[in-house]
Amino acid sequence: MEEKTALQEFNNEYMAAMQKLQTLLLRKKEIEDKENEIRAALNRGMTEYGITKFDNEYLTIRTVPGSRTESVDLKTLEALDPNEYEYLKEQYPKVTEKKPYVTIKVKEPVIEKDDFER
Numbered sequence: 001m002e003e004k005t006a007l008q009e010f011n012n013e014y015m016a017a018m019q020k021l022q023t024l025l026l027r028k029k030e031i032e033d034k035e036n037e038i039r040a041a042l043n044r045g046m047t048e049y050g051i052t053k054f055d056n057e058y059l060t061i062r063t064v065p066g067s068r069t070e071s072v073d074l075k076t077l078e079a080l081d082p083n084e085y086e087y088l089k090e091q092y093p094k095v096t097e098k099k100p101y102v103t104i105k106v107k108e109p110v111i112e113k114d115d116f117e118r
Helices: 003-049 074-079 082-091 113-117
Strands: 053-055 059-064 067-072 093-098 101-106
Touching (some): 003 059, 082 093
Antiparallel strands (some): 053 059
């Protein structure tokens, strides 16, 4: 089968799937944006009220404070003598700031026995 023919057949056969995927990906982006807004609002609210963990029948929310880590700048280290690792670790620290964030665990809904009988 010629490449042009294969591409046309693929396009015809999978067009509906590609359109559905496009729709889902666009909706996913909208949902992720909204999720990030809600997470930020919850983080602000929990910080404002001094709450570090909240638990109810729907969610468990825990704030994770920002932190800072230091590591070796590997690009600089690559160009230098590897035998001097410990010395260079002190001379070329790489500092990474970590923003505070919220973790959320979605709990399984409680299914009543009556729900199965309907």
